[in-house]
């Protein structure tokens with residue numbers, strides 16, 4: 306059997322660090338090169354590391370919350386990174402066999418790993434750059450029932466994209482009212498010295514990084530009702546829900562009263578009527 310011709314080969318650049326590989330190194334994964342590891346080791350010594358890991362833990366908790374309390378069964382992870390159990394579909398599969406998950410990333414190696422490792426019939430993978438919101442929307446509409454609730458999960462990714470607020474706004478306007486947004490974002494409002502220094506390290510390695518302020522992140526949630534407790538540090542978002550997944554046993558959560566995390570997190574539902582009002586907390590269960 307003959308393989309693809311050289312014109313179809315993809316050459317992976319191993320010479321410079323890359324966001325997905327650095328992140329997998331920070332999370333304890335295996336798919337990185339030595340220059341990614343050097344950056345990851347610097348980040349691991351910084352207060353950005355707990356902000357990243359707790360943001361991811363919050364996003365997984367958010368998926369369980371949306372299934373258990375709001376019967377959401379369609380999830381899109383925007384900038385999914387390398388697979389790390391529990392992935393969104395792992396959390397969903399604990400609760401229901403009807404959930405579907407679409408993973409999107411612009412990193413070729415991430416997409417290859419995601420396709421190879423996440424083979425459930427209810428899991429879809431697309432290699433798309435989020436700045437191409439038309440392609441993102443096409444992928445969503447191709448896989449999902451647009452008359453049923455959909456949750457977009459943007460966790461740990463908006464920080465890497467200059468245009469993230471415009472991307473969120475475009476997707477928000479295009480998707481049906483009632484859709485959900487799970488958002489986490491690193492900030493330099495807290496531990497500013499650590500976060501600015503980590504951002505400089507990433508930028509010096511060729512990885513764009515944009516910590517945003519509380520007001521900037523709140524503005525990205527315009528048009529959404531935020532569920533209680535609103536926009537808070539990830540570990541402060543309903544920590545009592547920890548324990549609802551068997552994966553929660555794997556690592557000890559941070560104590561909300563003790564830790565000051567350099568990130569914000571929220572779950573919002575887009576207003577059903579087209580009211581572009583200030584964000585605020587909605588009643589919830």
Ligand SMILES: C[S@@+](CC[C@H](N)C(=O)[O-])C[C@H]1O[C@@H](n2cnc3c(N)ncnc32)[C@H](O)[C@@H]1O
Pocket residue numbers: 324325328360361364382383384385386387409410411412415433434435436459460461462465466
């Ligand atoms: C830090 S990882 C976050 C992974 C995962 N969401 C999590 O919470 O652990 C960010 C991912 O976003 C991807 N990414 C960055 N910019 C992107 C873009 N413009 N379009 C699509 N994916 C992007 C990177 O390749 C990387 O895999």
